[in-house]
Amino acid sequence: MDNKELVNKISGKLGRNKTDVKKLLDAFVAVVRTRSSELDSIAVPGFGTFETRKRAERITVMPSTGKRLLVPPRVVLSFKVSNVLKNKLK
Amino acid sequence: MDNKELVNKISGKLGRNKTDVKKLLDAFVAVVRTRSSELDSIAVPGFGTFETRKRAERITVMPSTGKRLLVPPRVVLSFKVSNVLKNKLK
Numbered sequence: 001m002d003n004k005e006l007v008n009k010i011s012g013k014l015g016r017n018k019t020d021v022k023k024l025l026d027a028f029v030a031v032v033r034t035r036s037s038e039l040d041s042i043a044v045p046g047f048g049t050f051e052t053r054k055r056a057e058r059i060t061v062m063p064s065t066g067k068r069l070l071v072p073p074r075v076v077l078s079f080k081v082s083n084v085l086k087n088k089l090k
Numbered sequence: 091m092d093n094k095e096l097v098n099k100i101s102g103k104l105g106r107n108k109t110d111v112k113k114l115l116d117a118f119v120a121v122v123r124t125r126s127s128e129l130d131s132i133a134v135p136g137f138g139t140f141e142t143r144k145r146a147e148r149i150t151v152m153p154s155t156g157k158r159l160l161v162p163p164r165v166v167l168s169f170k171v172s173n174v175l176k177n178k179l180k
Contacts, residue, residue, distance in 0.1 A: 001125055001130050016114075021114065025114075033137070037178070037179055044115070048169075052179070074179075075179040076176075077176075078169070085167065086167075089164075
């Protein structure tokens, strides 16, 4: 299911026009993106939590050459499904 | 950031009332839930993809008693962050 179909489904469900739904979805994504880059988590009840974690920098060794490489620190976004939904999907 | 704050942020961004935003978010969650229970994936551009995978049933052995246990098959929802967003978060 792509974004177009998603927008269609939601607009059909609510009887709203698609431009409206699209704007709102974009705003939702924008808020989650901004917040997650600030390392905040976003909880959506009955659905799950978007969490960001900071991965520390680490040193890795290339097996082929034996060279040491510094992997820079990264911010990783993950989604944790809520327990309610997890049990419903079973 | 909880759901209330999320709704506030989005409604502030768009100049819409909160009830409106809440309804739309609920519809979004409902569509993703329905679709994922049908094992369909949902792609949101610039954000990521919600995917469901079926975990097959398997036999596990309890270490303390040595008893064999059948773990039933499960449906698991996961979220894969889009490459665009992944690189932006770095």
